[in-house]
Amino acid sequence: MSTNLLLNLNSPADLRQLEETQLPQVAQELRNFIIDIVAVKEGHLGASLGVVELTIALHYVFDTPNDLLVWDVGHQAYGHKIITGRRDNFHTNRQLGGISGFPNRGESVYDAFGVGHSSTSISAALGMAIASNLKGDYNKHHIAVIGDASIASGMAFEGLNHAGVTDANLLVILNDNAIGIDPSVGALKQYLTAVKAGKNPRQNNMIKSLNFDYSGPIDGHDIFAVIKELKRLQKIKGPKFLHIITTKGKGLQQAEENQVIYHAPGKFDATTGALQPKSEENLPPKYQDVFGLTILDLARKNDKIIGITPAMPSGSSLKFMMDEFPKRAFDVGIAEQHAVTLAAGMATQGMIVYCNIYSTFLQRAYDQVIHDVALQNLPVIFCLDRAGLVGEDGATHHGVFDLAYLRCIPNMIVYAPRNEIALQNILYTAQLGLNNPIAIRYPRGRGVVTNWQATNLGKYQEIEIGRSICIKEGSRIAVLSNGSIGNNVTLAIAKMQHPEMIAHYDFPFVKPLDEKELHTLLNNFKTIVTIEDGTVKGGFGSAILEFASENNYTSQITVLGIPDEFIEQGTVAELQQYCKIDVKSLEILFSNY
Structure with a gap:
């Protein structure tokens, strides 16, 4: 490759000056650029590598920022940031005073909507499209890019349901790679797998039944096919839906083969993909592992114990219990509201339910906490991981509001352990027969007690409720x-x-x-x-x-x-x-x- 095309791209307008035949080179250079920076500076890797061709195609075909592009969650937006004028300061990504790890309206006119939590893109883009119609701007395009894990969330379906009865100029692109942070779950995943395998005839297409112009699935890494289809859809009015198939981590073998680990792998070798080894000897445990191993130990002794997490089995370490007791531990997908009310339903039948949700994500199920749990005084045990300041993920992910929004709820017990021993003891206490729901909030990262398993795992002490x-x-x-x-x-x-x-x-x-x-x-x-x-x-x-x-x-x-x-x-x-x-x-x- 004779010329570094990426270094001459300061905006999507520059990209649109290139010949279509030059775009595969841009894709390769963009992948290499992301890998080289993230290998040293850390961040979310696999998701952005998977949508390189789609990112380039969107900015090549559509007139961004006049056409509005909304990324769901935003883990996959690194290529978007680099193409839209942030290449030279991309090395500051997720750092203090640097650029955000997620799309942010205050950062760039190309970030049409700020994101960080899932399943918001369809509703946001639909709102923009309806507003454009009201202003008489019928030629503006509004694009929502959403993953197969995020589209299974209730809010995404609410957006689809509304969009299908409008004349909004909305394009929903389903980036289907069969994984969010952990592998996607549920009946919708099975449906999409059947569609990809050609086992679902077009007349039974559930998206078409919602009045969308459905096309696909197409290979999301064939940039020419993606551009051709986007240009066709550009001429069609009303709600449209494009189903593309991609591979998370595309272009880095280790990231393709180990998609969970390489979602956010930490530092690694940009050439080989090998993770930079971290010595974990004599370190205190991660709070998530204290939770996961403790609930597993308790579940072995009490068959009424249930574990629930909305799409974070690895991050919460509920995976330990899921591996040993798959019928009593559930990943319900990106569905916090469902997770909370599911836990409430189980609690009515005498089950002891540990509902593990990141603090920032429990905000998405606030009504269910009040209406379905606390109002009925059901003893659901909320385990709020990543409480407090969480670091580089920034404003969308800090779990700093839970103490305030939970303590105002009648019947709710709210507890924050000082260390991992206290966390174990409250997890033990909670299953002894509390008469109220309890929220246990603990931080991201490691505790302070290096020999916690030897000293306390299985040797629990009951905690007196309300005692300092x-x-x-x-x-x-x-x-x-x-x-x-x-x-x-x-x-x-x-x-x-x-x-x-x-x-x-x-x-x-x-x-x-x-x-x-x-x-x-x-x-x-x-x-x-x-x-x-x-x-x-x-x-x-x-x-x-x-x-x-x-x-x-x-x-x-x-x-x-x-x-x-x-x-x-x-x-x-x-x-x-x-x-x-x-x-x-x-x-x-x-x-x-």
């Missing part, structure tokens, strides 16, 4: 921490010249609060500091302020946590520093009292 713990006594200031951020408090106190001034109390229960201990503390300390890995508006600190106000206490109470803004991407350490809840910031704060 005195970690350290002190004379002048009482620090009340919730959850694992309390470990920062311990480290900060240890660095102080006069640690004897600081009392430290772990308040793992945001609801119910340990009111007896709070009365004692507010009577004995004029200065109280609360700290949480959650929003300062409505969370743990707000609960303490409310209690003090209701009981006419006059102590000075400082609330530390996540400020009232959406926090962008960066490492967890960087973001904690920004929020002033890192060890150094706490040490300075405590020393100033």
Whole structure:
């Protein structure tokens, strides 16, 4: 290849100046560029490699940004970002002060809609298409690119159902690679597999029955075939649906063969694809593995225990239980609302249900938590992984609102363990016969206890509901921490010249609060500091302020946590520093009292 075409592409307008015969070279260069950067800087790899040809074809055929392109979730949008003017700063992807790992309206006019959670693209693009019609702009195109895992979500079907009775100029492209982060599941996956195999006659096509002009399936890696079909569809008005077949990780052998691992593989060798080895000896466990191995241990002893996750069996580590008890552990696909109400239904029949959902994704099932679980006081056990600041995934994925949005719900118990031993013990306690639903929220990443399995797996202690713990006594200031951020408090106190001034109390229960201990503390300390890995508006600190106000206490109470803004991407350490809840910031704060 004589010329590096990609380096001369600063916008889709430049791309459209090329001959069609040059586009396979652009595709190869784009793949290589993504691989070279992600190998060093990390990020989401497989999804973007799988849609390189589609990305180029879309920007080549359609007049972006005048035509509006919406990517579902956005894991697959790296090529889109590179082509749309962000090539030279793509190396800052997912870093503090850099570009977002997902499409972001504030970042580029080519990002028509901000995304990060799944199944929003059809509704968003349909809304844009209807608005264009109302403005008399009947020639504008609106394209939603959605994966086979995301299209199985209820919201996607709601969008399809509405779009089919409109004259909106909407094109839905199904990027069918049979995998989301983990392999796709469910009857729709089986249907799509049959369509790809030619086993479903066209007259039985479910998309056509929804009044879409259906075409496909076609090879999504044949750029000429994709362009030809997009040009044909460009001339057709109304709702259209293009089914393309792609391979996640296309172009890197290891990514094609190990699609789950190479979704976000960390650092790897760009030439060979080999993962950069990480020594995990003598490291504390990941919280997700503490959950997964503990629930497996409990399930072996209690056949009423059920595990449910919406599409995250690997990320949540429920896969341990799914492998050993496949009839009692369920991946229900990207369907958080269904997961919660399914758990509620099981709970009515006496089952002990651990419903494991990332904190940021439980937001998508808030009504079900209230209406189907808490209102009926069903003892569903919500295990909220990735609570608090999660790092490089940024604003769409931080789990910082759960304490606030859960503690206002009647009947709900809300608990955040300080370490992995506490997590094990609350998981054990929850299956002993609680009379209320409980939400257990724990962070992304590793804990602090290296020998947790030897010391505690199977040797559980029941936790008293609503009880706080005195970690350290002190004379002048009482620090009340919730959850694992309390470990920062311990480290900060240890660095102080006069640690004897600081009392430290772990308040793992945001609801119910340990009111007896709070009365004692507010009577004995004029200065109280609360700290949480959650929003300062409505969370743990707000609960303490409310209690003090209701009981006419006059102590000075400082609330530390996540400020009232959406926090962008960066490492967890960087973001904690920004929020002033890192060890150094706490040490300075405590020393100033």
